[in-house]
Amino acid sequence: MEVDFKNKSRDFVSDVQRSKWHDTALWFVRSKRDVAVMNVDNWEELRNQASNIKEHCISNLDKYLIEFEANAKKNGVYIHWAIDGDEHNEIVGKILKSHNIKKLVKSKSMLTEECELNPYLEKQGIEVIDTDLGERIIQMRNETPSHIVLPAIHIKKEEVSELFAEKWNTEKGNNDPEYLTYQARMSLRKDFLSADAALTGVNFAIAETGEVVVCTNEGNADLGVNITNLQIHSMGLEKVIPKRKHLGVFTRMLARSATGQAITVYTSHFKKPKLQGEMHVIIVDNGRSERLKKDYFWTSLKCIRCGACMNTCPIYRRSGGHSYGYTIPGPIGAILTPNIDLKKYSDLPFASTLCGSCSDVCPVKIDIHNQLYKWRQEIGKNNVLPKTKSVAMGIAGKILEKPKLFKFVFKIGRITLKILPDFIIYNKWNNWGKARTMPEIKKRKNDKQRKNIGKY
Amino acid sequence: MKIALSIPCFIEEFYPEVADSAIKLMRKLGIEFEIPKGQTCCGQPLANSGYEHKAIGAYHHYVKTFGDYEQTLMISGSCSYHIKEHYDVIEQTGKVIRLRKNIRDLTEYIMSVYIGKLPKVHFPHKVALHTGCHSLRGMRFGVSSELGIPTKSFLTSLVEHIEDIEIITLDRPDECCGFGGTFSVYYDEISVRMGSDKLDDAVSKGVEVLVSNDMSCLMHLDGIIKKRNLPLKVRHIMQVLNGDKL
Incomplete structure (x- = not known):
């Protein structure tokens, strides 16, 4: 089934109050980010450095991943390689089974969302608790995240209150965020204490030391890892950076870009298993090396998942993340998804005005809007758009080549628009005219008259 | 210098008064220019729809119309951007290279050259x-x-x-x-x-x-x-x- 951005985004934006609230909430985050970025001397230089480091790493993945693996092994860490999401899930399943694990606490990981790990483990009878508050909320609602940093940004506090009252018997109608957070904390504490394994995502993996770095605001990754004896870290293969000294570039940018904080509250380095504990790192490909092969699109692998392109995107803010039909929505999602399935996601690269705000906000300088344009060409060339559209475009192309024909078409337009009554012009097939009047076709001065304009 | 004024298709048809004002202002400023005949469209609407490959004819027509001028001024930032940025898919002849390099948005041109003389x-x-x-x-x-x-x-x-x-x-x-x-x-x-x-x-x-x-x-x-x-x-x-x- 193809993702129907058109209808989903229309549904979202038609709920005027909610979509305006969503837009305002995310614009607030974008504005906070602007202030945070202004306070850094030479943000642009930092962007250049970040981009260069990432391009270098991605171009030398073979070297740095092997180095990371060797150093991690020296630290006593088990390294696993997964070619795709299924293999990743099987590896996690096997590790858990070998330790007879019944309950797993997870901190936020977009990769495990991408691999659909939760349903896989639940089928094996393992209880999985997402411990990031936003993730926990959407898990209890049986939903997917609508944003990569703010997974429950589409949900209002009143709805959270209802959900908690229903599931945890909290006070009905108490919408106080502090009260609700406290209730979540109480529930999650029990989960942490009764879990016997923890899984986290990975923000950065350092080749030089073999350690992984996890950035959170809630400390949930640390709590999970430190309470249980078995820790698993799942990382996309693009997460590796050469040395610790490079990390500072990214930690300065990640939280500022994501939420306008100078740094995430917790930046945790996990290097070795605890005494009598076990530490596993799973390095996942899942289509990434295919993307790396692509001439123009490979730079999308630089993404550090800050979500700034979502917060800034005027279309995302008014469409909601679920309209994109993929774990990673927004502009970055729209350039990642065509790699996975060109036809299925063919709507997404068109869900943009190509305004370029995403590219300017991106801390690692991915030229997102140019990639959107290029994906549109791939989609057009590969004939995955409806036939009617391609025939119409072919005809339009011919008209533009021939000035006389071009003039004639507009002349016909001029006459028909004048003669036809409004109810024929403003119909349900005329998307322009539903909420906008049509521009009037005017008769312009002829060349001779134009020659004399402005001459005195 | 031989300067051409490029009037975007939708301005020509829907807002000819904008073109007229631009022409008047240019003449007040003493800019010598021609308005080449046979102007159609830069092809951006097709390309942005994913049909760049069907816009190639329009690209060549644009180059044919404006390729002989040393400077093309266009009453649109967006269209001039399209030509600069996306005419890289046709053969880069001398004319194409010059056009892409020298095409400018009229507003930006006036700001750069005539800011004190308006x-x-x-x-x-x-x-x-x-x-x-x-x-x-x-x-x-x-x-x-x-x-x-x-x-x-x-x-x-x-x-x-x-x-x-x-x-x-x-x-x-x-x-x-x-x-x-x-x-x-x-x-x-x-x-x-x-x-x-x-x-x-x-x-x-x-x-x-x-x-x-x-x-x-x-x-x-x-x-x-x-x-x-x-x-x-x-x-x-x-x-x-x-x-x-x-």
Whole structure:
């Protein structure tokens, strides 16, 4: 089934109050980010450095991943390689089974969302608790995240209150965020204490030391890892950076870009298993090396998942993340998804005005809007758009080549628009005219008259 | 220097008065130019729809029409950006290279070359400025709000000297208006909401006129203004600089 951005985004934006609230909430985050970025001397230089480091790493993945693996092994860490999401899930399943694990606490990981790990483990009878508050909320609602940093940004506090009252018997109608957070904390504490394994995502993996770095605001990754004896870290293969000294570039940018904080509250380095504990790192490909092969699109692998392109995107803010039909929505999602399935996601690269705000906000300088344009060409060339559209475009192309024909078409337009009554012009097939009047076709001065304009 | 004036297809058909004002202003400034015959369209609508390969004919026609001029001035930031940026898919002959290098948005050209020499005009209105996104982020005529340094619209310096003009800054001064070419038709609901949000902000601040260097943004906004009967008008900056009355 193809993702129907058109209808989903229309549904979202038609709920005027909610979509305006969503837009305002995310614009607030974008504005906070602007202030945070202004306070850094030479943000642009930092962007250049970040981009260069990432391009270098991605171009030398073979070297740095092997180095990371060797150093991690020296630290006593088990390294696993997964070619795709299924293999990743099987590896996690096997590790858990070998330790007879019944309950797993997870901190936020977009990769495990991408691999659909939760349903896989639940089928094996393992209880999985997402411990990031936003993730926990959407898990209890049986939903997917609508944003990569703010997974429950589409949900209002009143709805959270209802959900908690229903599931945890909290006070009905108490919408106080502090009260609700406290209730979540109480529930999650029990989960942490009764879990016997923890899984986290990975923000950065350092080749030089073999350690992984996890950035959170809630400390949930640390709590999970430190309470249980078995820790698993799942990382996309693009997460590796050469040395610790490079990390500072990214930690300065990640939280500022994501939420306008100078740094995430917790930046945790996990290097070795605890005494009598076990530490596993799973390095996942899942289509990434295919993307790396692509001439123009490979730079999308630089993404550090800050979500700034979502917060800034005027279309995302008014469409909601679920309209994109993929774990990673927004502009970055729209350039990642065509790699996975060109036809299925063919709507997404068109869900943009190509305004370029995403590219300017991106801390690692991915030229997102140019990639959107290029994906549109791939989609057009590969004939995955409806036939009617391609025939119409072919005809339009011919008209533009021939000035006389071009003039004639507009002349016909001029006459028909004048003669036809409004109810024929403003119909349900005329998307322009539903909420906008049509521009009037005017008769312009002829060349001779134009020659004399402005001459005195 | 042989200069050509390139009039975008939609200006020619829907807003010929904008072209007329541009022509008048250019003559006042003493710019010698020709308006080549047989102008159609730069092909951007096809390319933005994913049909660049069907726009190649239009590209060649554009090069045929303007390739002999040393300088092409276009009354649109967006169209000139398209030619600069996306005519890389046709064979890069001498003419194509020169055209891509030397094509400029007329507004930006006038700002760079004639900023101190503009005719004295009077525009006693509250104005919000809107730079098209391709001008702002594509060609860097101004500084976009994302870059971590103070934002600046290049249009401000062009209109500052105008008598009695009052410039009002919108809450999100460089958020896209929602036009986006064929986007405005494919995703019309989102497109209209984007435009409406900008207009609501303008109305709430008492703005009377939205002024831009891109008539395409204004065409979209004007469609919403008229449908919703908002107390706003749109004007191309050429009309304002030429001293046209509102």
